Amino acid sequence: MIDPKSHILDLDLMSLSQVEAILDDADEMTKILNSDFKKTEELKGKTIITLFFEPSTRTRSSFEQAGKILGADVINIVNSSSSSKKGESLYNTALTIQSIKSDVIVLRHPHSGAPYFLSKLLQESTIINAGDGMHAHPTQALLDMYVMKKHLGTLKNKRIVFIGDISHSRVVRSNILGLSKFGAKIVLCGPQTLIPPDFLSNKHLPENHPFKNIFYEPKLNDAIDQADVIMPLRLQRERQDSGLLPSLREYSTYFGISLKKLQNAKPNTIVMHPGPVNEGVEIDHNVVHGQNSVIQEQVFSGVAIRMAILKSVTQNKALKVE
């Protein structure tokens, strides 16, 4: 029987010290990644299954790479369309995977809360949330904070600006929960149709709610002024078709990050992106590859962070059998 606390569901369930411990350990993991012989035996004998119901390149491959470097056996079940097309429920698929003795299930699912659902039902496998619907993407937020800390030193009072499709972004939600633990100043920007009403005005939020710390800036120039971090979000083309936007053209004119608009920000501001990038929509090609961009560093750090997470869930007495 697994301690329910050992799953990585979202950052609201981790304390500041747990988050800091993972970020610290990621430094050690970075050393391994940068060494000539990238292999340890720390997870030897453990089986990790990545179960992805949505397409993914960087998250899935970085989990696989992280597990393999640490000596674990990694099995990838991609898209799982085979079983879902046969009408098998998520619950039965997960039971099957648990029964082949997986220690860790890394789950990506289009439905918010899917890893919570499995954590209630599975008794023997630890679950890591690799993105659930619009809800959370805790390992992405951890790697984002890791990169931010590297460049900014501390996160306290730093101005972190997220731009664009906040409503549909699990990356932003997890980042808000994580960044607010460090006392960062979180700013959201974008057309109102892409911002949940409770982020536009926090008058309905109860006191002490982590979302109380959020500021909404409707205009891009105001938002990125004095920003320490600018993170435009991927804008799915469906948003135009579903009536949330008149056109991608207008979006990119008013909210897309170009080199010109970046001139209104601090020269040392860093530009991040959770990927995959829609160049020319939310961000221009020459910003993605420009001097402020740390996007490739995010991908690299993703491996280190996921190594640290896999270590923590497998070694944290997480798999203690009662």
Added chain:
Amino acid sequence: MSKNILIQKGRLINPANQTDGIYDILIQNNIISDISNHIQPNNNFEIIDATNKIVVPGFIDLHCHLREPGQEFKETVATGTLAGAAGGFTTLCAMPNTIPPIDSKPHIESLSNISKETGAIRVLPIASATMKSEGKILTEMFELADAGAIGFSDDGNPIYDPFIMRQALSYSSQLNIPIINHCEVPELSKHGVMNESWVSTQLGLPGIPNSAEESMVARDIMLSKLTGGHIHIAHVSTSGSVNLIREAKKEGVNITCEVTPHHLTLTDTIILNKNLSDQNFVTSHHSYDTRAKVNPPLRTSSDVQSLIEALNDGTIDIIATDHAPHSDIDKICTFTEAAFGISNIETAFSQIYQLVINQQISLHKLIESLTIAPARILGAQYGNLEKNKPADITIIDLNEQWKVNPEKFLSKGKNSPLDGHTLTSKVFKTIYQGKIVF
């Protein structure tokens, strides 16, 4: 031939005639034959000692789902009526969104036969307002009414087309039978699975805004004004809806409405975390409880307060359960995939009795909302515990505490968000037409 039953020393509360006092009640030949301060027992009487209990008219549920025909794995008339009896009900009005929908005289007659053969208590059919509940062609309302339909509804779905709604209200007006509408503008609730609020934002679940309900309530008020037809708004859930209905009633619009036990007592925060009393807004592995997924969704505490006020001031006419039993397959899945609906007919009274304990509504109001008030909407003789009336009687112990265990429900639907909650007050006996059915 059922036995004569003597109910002794119970506190009789009958809002229909303002009775509240300790009485003995005698049932002979399925009829209440005597109500007196003391009735001398004899050997032919089965005695029920109701000391320290309340004795009230059998409850009437104007809105429940019995799932038969078509979805017998979720509920049947047999199990649904047993569950109703356990909840103190003696009359259930069954919604027609069965498979196939109850949209013609043979369907009504078939349901009536099933009810007579297998039902533990009275089942009154609600017929579809439109053929196949598709919202396009009106059903044969005159014939359906003659066959026993007590209301017309496409429940589960709204009557979407305003022209069809106008015709439905107009055509049914000479029958004195309400059109019961599930008010929801689908373009506004699109993909929504819970209330749109900070909770849905935090959980990343698509929300259903209050305006999805309110804008159709407003439309229906206008169409009732236009036609004079009786509109009954099913399961109101928002402050805005009751404000609109309150104003409409002042103007004399032919409108009634109902509220469910869950909308009166629960808020959407139960989906985030069962225990918000400590003011932490952290998810847990109990988050995303599909048993709290219901349509209309559980709203906020300010909506709940408005609903309670509206019940007290008469804006809301009745309490109806919207009992919606589902099987495990419908609920053991992600929140997005889960079916809407709560199985609540066995917990309904006790759930709302919390509001009486908290002095938010009176015991009389609670009983009235489950008895004579729905009887008035039905235009029926039920809901009145008087001499020479049919013996539909519920006896309740207001002090008994019990822990909700859905596995023990008589309903096939175990989908209750109250699982594990302790409730105060429990139905002790239910008598339907002189027979003890619970």
